[in-house]
Amino acid sequence: MRSLLLLLVLLSTSSMAISEEVQVAVAANFAVPLQKIAADFEKDTGHKAIISSGATGKFYAQIKSGAPFDVLLSADDTTTAKLEGESMTVAGSRFVYAIGKLALWSAKPGVVDDDGRILSTGRFSHLAVANPKTAPYGAAAIETMKNLGVLEKLSPRLVQGENIAQTQQFISTGNAELGFVALSQIQDNGKLANGSVWIVPAGLYSPIRQEAAVLAKGKGKAAVSALMDYLKSDKAKAVIKGFGYDLQG
Structure with missing residues (x-):
């Protein structure tokens, strides 16, 4: 024993x-x-x-x-x-x-359309992005807006998060009507979070x-x-x- x-x-x-x-x-x-x-x-x-x-x-x-x-x-x-x-x-x-994949997301249904046209119509007050100097998804968001030709027009409406997690928080709390996040933040096991989303085409930003x-x-x-x-x-x-x-x- x-x-x-x-x-x-x-x-x-x-x-x-x-x-x-x-x-x-x-x-x-x-x-x-x-x-x-x-x-x-x-x-x-x-x-x-x-x-x-x-x-x-x-x-x-x-x-x-x-x-x-x-x-x-x-x-x-x-x-x-x-x-x-x-x-x-x-x-x-x-x-x-x-x-990674970039997504434009709003916590509210019907805000973001399937083609991201809202970025051109500008029917919102605040757009959240992560700091492009420290967060690659923030850099991808800026690149996307440049390629769409809307960055200059939207710059006064940008709300900058320290990182992509804080950026998502701005959107989920309603401090920004919409914003650019990582798709992974709003998808789990293939299911998207509540709200509305446009998965940004890969050709609009660097891989x-x-x-x-x-x-x-x-x-x-x-x-x-x-x-x-x-x-x-x-x-x-x-x-x-x-x-x-x-x-x-």
Whole structure:
């Protein structure tokens, strides 16, 4: 009996010893999908992902200043490339985990039409966008309005969120009648949120290729390697697709 108890204690101790935490900085548009993936990741591997969400540009500045993140899930592929060029990532660790889609959304039905013509008619007072300097989806929104020829006319009506999560909050609370968000924020398991939406044609903005990268502080950690592999698994990909992202072929 005593030997059995000792064995159980040793097994428990061994299990705890190999379970680790991984500190993840994730772009705000991917925070909810990552929470679902992280829950499965912990069940399947024993490792735990500690998630911090925000604007990609702000994470870049924090990482440069020594923030203790192991992994960055960026909202673009330029930030990860820049960090790699500055020797802030593990070489060869970058990969595209999702391709984002931009949407024009209102929390009220009937406000946004199926073709986005409301941007030309201008029958609204405030249009929310994320800060284009730090949030790639904000940059995509500005690019879309430029290509539609409406940016100059709409500029006085823009309400700027610090990141895409705050931008969605402006719209959902009615502080802005409509705004540009990530499709993933208003879609779960293929079902769109209440309100009205125009999924912006991909040709109106540069591809939003969202890359993951292992940061220098995550080098050699088992939990980090496990998470990066898990993001490529069929189980994680099913979650990612359910939120409206495309996957790299």
